[in-house]
Amino acid sequence: MKPCDFQLFNEYSGRLVDDRDVALLAAIEDGLPFSRRPYAEIGERLQMTEGQVINRLEWMTACGVIRRFGLVLQHRPLGYRANAMVVWDVPDDNVDEAARHIVDHDFVTLCYCRKRSAPQWPFNLYCMIHGRERAEVEEQIKDLKTSASLISYPSRTLFSRRRFKQTGAKFSSAQMPAGSAI
Template structure:
Protein backbone atom coordinates (compact mmCIF):
# COMPACT_ATOMS: atom_id res chain seq x y z
CA UNK A 1 0.00 0.00 0.00
CA UNK A 2 1.32 3.44 -0.81
CA UNK A 3 1.22 6.40 1.53
CA UNK A 4 1.43 10.21 1.42
CA UNK A 5 5.23 10.15 1.08
CA UNK A 6 4.92 7.92 -1.99
CA UNK A 7 2.54 10.42 -3.59
CA UNK A 8 4.99 13.23 -2.81
CA UNK A 9 7.80 11.15 -4.28
CA UNK A 10 5.81 10.57 -7.48
CA UNK A 11 5.25 14.33 -7.71
CA UNK A 12 8.97 14.96 -7.19
CA UNK A 13 10.14 12.61 -9.96
CA UNK A 14 7.40 13.00 -12.58
CA UNK A 15 9.35 15.70 -14.45
CA UNK A 16 12.65 13.85 -14.23
CA UNK A 17 15.58 13.56 -11.88
CA UNK A 18 17.64 16.60 -10.94
CA UNK A 19 20.91 16.84 -12.85
CA UNK A 20 23.29 16.42 -9.94
CA UNK A 21 25.85 13.88 -8.77
CA UNK A 22 23.33 12.43 -6.30
CA UNK A 23 19.80 13.00 -7.63
CA UNK A 24 18.18 10.68 -5.07
CA UNK A 25 19.82 12.63 -2.24
CA UNK A 26 18.44 15.87 -3.68
CA UNK A 27 14.94 14.38 -3.80
CA UNK A 28 15.37 13.01 -0.28
CA UNK A 29 16.29 16.47 1.02
CA UNK A 30 13.24 17.94 -0.70
CA UNK A 31 10.96 15.36 0.94
CA UNK A 32 12.67 15.27 4.33
CA UNK A 33 13.58 11.57 4.16
CA UNK A 34 16.81 9.65 3.59
CA UNK A 35 18.40 8.89 0.23
CA UNK A 36 18.16 5.13 0.86
CA UNK A 37 14.45 5.48 1.62
CA UNK A 38 13.90 7.31 -1.69
CA UNK A 39 15.59 4.47 -3.58
CA UNK A 40 13.69 1.78 -1.67
CA UNK A 41 10.35 3.52 -2.20
CA UNK A 42 11.03 3.92 -5.93
CA UNK A 43 11.85 0.21 -6.14
CA UNK A 44 8.54 -0.65 -4.45
CA UNK A 45 6.61 1.71 -6.76
CA UNK A 46 8.27 -0.02 -9.71
CA UNK A 47 7.44 -3.49 -8.34
CA UNK A 48 3.82 -2.40 -7.86
CA UNK A 49 3.71 -1.27 -11.49
CA UNK A 50 3.06 2.37 -10.55
CA UNK A 51 6.32 3.39 -12.20
CA UNK A 52 6.66 1.57 -15.49
CA UNK A 53 10.18 2.61 -16.41
CA UNK A 54 12.85 5.30 -16.14
CA UNK A 55 13.86 6.96 -19.35
CA UNK A 56 14.89 10.06 -21.20
CA UNK A 57 12.28 12.16 -22.96
CA UNK A 58 13.52 13.11 -26.42
CA UNK A 59 11.94 15.92 -28.43
CA UNK A 60 11.60 13.99 -31.68
CA UNK A 61 10.78 16.99 -33.89
CA UNK A 62 14.04 18.69 -32.93
CA UNK A 63 15.87 15.52 -33.95
CA UNK A 64 14.38 15.69 -37.45
CA UNK A 65 11.30 13.50 -36.99
CA UNK A 66 8.91 15.86 -38.75
CA UNK A 67 6.49 13.33 -40.30
CA UNK A 68 4.19 12.30 -37.47
CA UNK A 69 1.11 10.26 -38.24
CA UNK A 70 -1.76 9.08 -36.11
CA UNK A 71 -3.38 6.04 -37.63
CA UNK A 72 -6.99 5.32 -36.75
CA UNK A 73 -8.60 1.96 -37.39
CA UNK A 74 -12.15 0.62 -37.28
CA UNK A 75 -11.50 -2.89 -35.99
CA UNK A 76 -14.15 -5.39 -34.88
CA UNK A 77 -14.23 -5.28 -31.09
CA UNK A 78 -13.38 -8.98 -30.76
CA UNK A 79 -10.13 -8.39 -32.72
CA UNK A 80 -8.88 -5.25 -30.96
CA UNK A 81 -6.78 -7.08 -28.35
CA UNK A 82 -4.97 -9.31 -30.85
CA UNK A 83 -4.44 -6.59 -33.45
CA UNK A 84 -3.33 -4.08 -30.83
CA UNK A 85 -0.64 -6.50 -29.66
CA UNK A 86 0.39 -7.33 -33.23
CA UNK A 87 0.62 -3.66 -34.25
CA UNK A 88 2.55 -2.86 -31.06
CA UNK A 89 5.20 -5.43 -31.97
CA UNK A 90 6.46 -3.24 -34.84
CA UNK A 91 9.49 -1.20 -33.77
CA UNK A 92 8.31 1.92 -35.62
CA UNK A 93 5.03 2.07 -33.68
CA UNK A 94 5.45 4.55 -30.81
CA UNK A 95 1.99 4.30 -29.24
CA UNK A 96 -0.96 1.97 -29.71
CA UNK A 97 -4.19 2.17 -27.75
CA UNK A 98 -7.90 1.47 -27.85
CA UNK A 99 -10.56 4.15 -27.46
CA UNK A 100 -14.34 3.96 -27.63
CA UNK A 101 -16.00 4.63 -30.96
CA UNK A 102 -17.85 7.93 -31.34
CA UNK A 103 -20.80 6.86 -33.46
CA UNK A 104 -20.97 6.70 -37.24
CA UNK A 105 -19.09 9.95 -37.78
CA UNK A 106 -16.00 8.60 -36.02
CA UNK A 107 -16.11 4.79 -35.97
CA UNK A 108 -12.45 4.24 -35.07
CA UNK A 109 -11.47 2.29 -31.99
CA UNK A 110 -7.77 1.47 -32.41
CA UNK A 111 -5.12 4.18 -32.65
CA UNK A 112 -1.37 4.15 -33.21
CA UNK A 113 1.42 6.65 -33.88
CA UNK A 114 4.39 6.57 -36.21
CA UNK A 115 7.09 9.26 -36.01
CA UNK A 116 9.35 9.45 -39.06
CA UNK A 117 11.87 11.74 -40.69
CA UNK A 118 9.92 11.83 -43.94
CA UNK A 119 6.36 11.38 -45.08
CA UNK A 120 7.52 8.72 -47.56
CA UNK A 121 9.17 6.69 -44.79
CA UNK A 122 6.02 6.81 -42.66
CA UNK A 123 3.86 5.81 -45.65
CA UNK A 124 6.18 2.86 -46.34
CA UNK A 125 5.93 1.77 -42.71
CA UNK A 126 2.15 2.18 -42.86
CA UNK A 127 2.04 -0.05 -45.96
CA UNK A 128 4.17 -2.64 -44.13
CA UNK A 129 1.74 -2.53 -41.20
CA UNK A 130 -1.34 -2.89 -43.43
CA UNK A 131 0.16 -5.92 -45.19
CA UNK A 132 1.79 -7.51 -42.13
CA UNK A 133 -1.27 -7.19 -39.90
CA UNK A 134 -3.91 -7.80 -42.56
CA UNK A 135 -5.52 -4.38 -42.12
CA UNK A 136 -6.66 -4.02 -45.73
CA UNK A 137 -10.31 -4.81 -45.01
CA UNK A 138 -10.73 -2.41 -42.08
CA UNK A 139 -11.79 1.21 -42.13
CA UNK A 140 -8.70 3.32 -41.57
CA UNK A 141 -7.22 6.79 -41.92
CA UNK A 142 -3.68 8.10 -41.63
CA UNK A 143 -3.61 11.59 -40.16
CA UNK A 144 -0.35 13.53 -40.49
CA UNK A 145 0.34 16.33 -38.03
CA UNK A 146 0.37 19.84 -39.46
CA UNK A 147 1.52 21.76 -36.42
CA UNK A 148 2.40 21.01 -32.80
CA UNK A 149 0.92 23.38 -30.26
CA UNK A 150 1.99 21.39 -27.21
CA UNK A 151 3.48 18.03 -26.38
CA UNK A 152 4.69 16.76 -23.03
CA UNK A 153 4.59 13.72 -20.86
CA UNK A 154 1.70 13.17 -18.51
CA UNK A 155 1.62 15.32 -15.38
CA UNK A 156 -0.35 13.93 -12.49
CA UNK A 157 0.05 16.66 -9.90
CA UNK A 158 2.03 19.80 -9.21
CA UNK A 159 5.01 19.48 -6.92
CA UNK A 160 3.20 21.57 -4.30
CA UNK A 161 -0.01 19.56 -4.46
CA UNK A 162 -0.27 16.21 -2.72
CA UNK A 163 -2.23 13.70 -4.74
CA UNK A 164 -4.78 11.97 -2.57
CA UNK A 165 -5.65 8.33 -3.17
CA UNK A 166 -8.85 7.80 -5.14
CA UNK A 167 -11.87 6.80 -3.10
CA UNK A 168 -14.66 4.62 -4.23
Protein backbone atom coordinates in the same frame (compact mmCIF):
# COMPACT_ATOMS: atom_id res chain seq x y z
CA MET B 1 0.53 -8.51 -10.65
CA LYS B 2 2.89 -8.89 -13.58
CA PRO B 3 4.84 -5.76 -14.55
CA CYS B 4 3.83 -6.16 -18.19
CA ASP B 5 0.20 -7.02 -17.67
CA PHE B 6 -1.70 -5.31 -20.45
CA GLN B 7 -4.79 -4.75 -18.36
CA LEU B 8 -5.38 -1.32 -16.92
CA PHE B 9 -4.44 -1.05 -13.31
CA ASN B 10 -7.60 0.78 -12.39
CA GLU B 11 -9.49 -2.41 -13.09
CA TYR B 12 -7.90 -3.82 -9.96
CA SER B 13 -9.24 -2.92 -6.60
CA GLY B 14 -6.90 -1.23 -4.22
CA ARG B 15 -4.23 1.35 -4.65
CA LEU B 16 -0.68 0.68 -5.71
CA VAL B 17 0.73 4.00 -4.64
CA ASP B 18 0.21 6.10 -1.54
CA ASP B 19 0.12 9.86 -1.07
CA ARG B 20 3.85 9.98 -0.47
CA ASP B 21 4.48 8.24 -3.80
CA VAL B 22 2.34 10.81 -5.59
CA ALA B 23 4.31 13.57 -3.85
CA LEU B 24 7.51 11.86 -5.01
CA LEU B 25 6.29 11.66 -8.61
CA ALA B 26 5.31 15.33 -8.37
CA ALA B 27 8.78 16.22 -7.06
CA ILE B 28 10.43 14.60 -10.09
CA GLU B 29 7.86 15.54 -12.73
CA ASP B 30 10.27 18.09 -14.21
CA GLY B 31 13.12 15.62 -13.93
CA LEU B 32 15.84 14.59 -11.51
CA PRO B 33 18.38 17.29 -10.75
CA PHE B 34 21.67 16.84 -12.59
CA SER B 35 23.72 16.63 -9.41
CA ARG B 36 25.85 13.94 -7.79
CA ARG B 37 23.22 12.80 -5.29
CA PRO B 38 19.92 13.47 -7.08
CA TYR B 39 17.82 11.12 -4.92
CA ALA B 40 19.16 12.67 -1.72
CA GLU B 41 18.28 16.11 -3.07
CA ILE B 42 14.72 15.02 -3.92
CA GLY B 43 14.43 13.37 -0.50
CA GLU B 44 15.35 16.60 1.26
CA ARG B 45 12.43 18.38 -0.39
CA LEU B 46 10.06 15.65 0.80
CA GLN B 47 11.59 14.86 4.19
CA MET B 48 12.45 11.39 2.95
CA THR B 49 15.83 9.74 3.11
CA GLU B 50 17.78 8.98 -0.03
CA GLY B 51 17.14 5.27 0.62
CA GLN B 52 13.40 5.79 0.91
CA VAL B 53 13.29 7.71 -2.39
CA ILE B 54 15.20 4.95 -4.14
CA ASN B 55 13.05 2.20 -2.57
CA ARG B 56 9.78 3.79 -3.60
CA LEU B 57 11.00 4.41 -7.15
CA GLU B 58 12.13 0.77 -7.32
CA TRP B 59 8.76 -0.39 -6.09
CA MET B 60 6.82 1.73 -8.56
CA THR B 61 9.03 0.45 -11.36
CA ALA B 62 8.65 -3.17 -10.27
CA CYS B 63 4.87 -2.99 -10.10
CA GLY B 64 4.62 -1.20 -13.43
CA VAL B 65 3.35 2.20 -12.26
CA ILE B 66 6.58 3.60 -13.66
CA ARG B 67 6.90 2.00 -17.08
CA ARG B 68 10.33 3.39 -17.73
CA PHE B 69 12.82 5.48 -15.81
CA GLY B 70 15.39 7.40 -17.80
CA LEU B 71 15.89 10.11 -20.38
CA VAL B 72 12.78 11.47 -22.07
CA LEU B 73 13.63 12.83 -25.51
CA GLN B 74 12.11 15.55 -27.63
CA HIS B 75 11.81 13.57 -30.84
CA ARG B 76 11.24 16.49 -33.21
CA PRO B 77 14.54 18.33 -32.74
CA LEU B 78 16.22 14.92 -32.98
CA GLY B 79 14.93 14.53 -36.51
CA TYR B 80 11.75 12.52 -35.92
CA ARG B 81 9.40 14.96 -37.60
CA ALA B 82 7.04 12.63 -39.43
CA ASN B 83 4.67 11.57 -36.68
CA ALA B 84 1.50 9.76 -37.67
CA MET B 85 -1.38 8.40 -35.68
CA VAL B 86 -3.17 5.63 -37.58
CA VAL B 87 -6.59 4.47 -36.42
CA TRP B 88 -8.85 1.56 -37.35
CA ASP B 89 -12.42 0.62 -36.59
CA VAL B 90 -12.09 -3.03 -35.64
CA PRO B 91 -14.88 -5.23 -34.23
CA ASP B 92 -14.23 -5.62 -30.50
CA ASP B 93 -13.65 -9.37 -30.78
CA ASN B 94 -10.89 -8.90 -33.35
CA VAL B 95 -8.99 -6.07 -31.67
CA ASP B 96 -6.42 -8.23 -29.88
CA GLU B 97 -5.53 -10.10 -33.03
CA ALA B 98 -5.25 -6.92 -35.12
CA ALA B 99 -3.10 -5.30 -32.40
CA ARG B 100 -0.78 -8.29 -32.31
CA HIS B 101 -0.23 -7.88 -36.02
CA ILE B 102 0.46 -4.14 -35.67
CA VAL B 103 3.02 -4.46 -32.88
CA ASP B 104 4.98 -7.00 -34.92
CA HIS B 105 6.23 -4.02 -36.92
CA ASP B 106 9.37 -2.40 -35.55
CA PHE B 107 8.40 1.06 -36.77
CA VAL B 108 5.32 1.14 -34.51
CA THR B 109 6.07 3.16 -31.36
CA LEU B 110 2.76 2.74 -29.53
CA CYS B 111 -0.39 0.70 -29.97
CA TYR B 112 -3.59 1.22 -27.97
CA CYS B 113 -7.24 0.31 -27.90
CA ARG B 114 -9.45 3.24 -26.90
CA LYS B 115 -13.17 3.73 -26.43
CA ARG B 116 -14.98 4.85 -29.56
CA SER B 117 -16.94 8.08 -29.65
CA ALA B 118 -19.52 7.22 -32.29
CA PRO B 119 -20.82 8.53 -34.62
CA GLN B 120 -18.15 11.21 -34.84
CA TRP B 121 -15.26 8.87 -34.12
CA PRO B 122 -15.89 5.15 -34.69
CA PHE B 123 -12.21 4.18 -34.43
CA ASN B 124 -10.97 2.05 -31.55
CA LEU B 125 -7.48 0.78 -32.44
CA TYR B 126 -4.59 3.25 -32.58
CA CYS B 127 -0.93 3.12 -33.41
CA MET B 128 1.75 5.79 -33.51
CA ILE B 129 4.64 5.87 -35.94
CA HIS B 130 7.51 8.32 -35.49
CA GLY B 131 9.81 8.59 -38.50
CA ARG B 132 12.28 10.96 -40.07
CA GLU B 133 10.76 11.30 -43.53
CA ARG B 134 7.09 11.55 -44.32
CA ALA B 135 7.40 9.46 -47.51
CA GLU B 136 8.98 6.63 -45.54
CA VAL B 137 6.25 6.73 -42.90
CA GLU B 138 3.58 6.79 -45.62
CA GLU B 139 5.05 3.59 -47.08
CA GLN B 140 5.03 1.93 -43.67
CA ILE B 141 1.40 2.94 -43.16
CA LYS B 142 0.47 1.58 -46.58
CA ASP B 143 2.06 -1.76 -45.69
CA LEU B 144 0.11 -1.90 -42.45
CA LYS B 145 -3.23 -0.87 -43.91
CA THR B 146 -3.04 -3.30 -46.83
CA SER B 147 -1.92 -6.26 -44.74
CA ALA B 148 -4.35 -9.18 -44.61
CA SER B 149 -5.10 -8.65 -40.92
CA LEU B 150 -6.18 -5.04 -41.36
CA ILE B 151 -7.28 -4.43 -44.95
CA SER B 152 -10.97 -5.01 -44.28
CA TYR B 153 -11.27 -2.41 -41.50
CA PRO B 154 -12.00 1.29 -42.05
CA SER B 155 -8.98 3.39 -41.14
CA ARG B 156 -7.64 6.90 -41.11
CA THR B 157 -4.19 8.49 -40.90
CA LEU B 158 -3.55 11.68 -38.96
CA PHE B 159 -0.07 13.16 -39.31
CA SER B 160 0.82 15.72 -36.69
CA ARG B 161 1.40 19.33 -37.67
CA ARG B 162 2.19 21.84 -34.95
CA ARG B 163 3.19 20.77 -31.46
CA PHE B 164 1.63 23.16 -28.98
CA LYS B 165 2.76 21.44 -25.80
CA GLN B 166 4.76 18.38 -24.79
CA THR B 167 5.53 17.70 -21.16
CA GLY B 168 5.19 14.72 -18.86
CA ALA B 169 2.07 14.29 -16.76
CA LYS B 170 2.03 16.80 -13.91
CA PHE B 171 1.33 15.03 -10.66
CA SER B 172 1.47 18.24 -8.69
CA SER B 173 -1.84 19.15 -10.35
CA ALA B 174 -3.14 15.61 -9.91
CA GLN B 175 -2.51 15.07 -6.22
CA MET B 176 -4.91 12.48 -4.94
CA PRO B 177 -7.29 13.32 -2.17
CA ALA B 178 -6.25 11.27 0.87
CA GLY B 179 -7.67 7.76 0.95
CA SER B 180 -9.21 7.79 -2.50
CA ALA B 181 -9.04 4.71 -4.67
CA ILE B 182 -7.65 4.78 -8.16
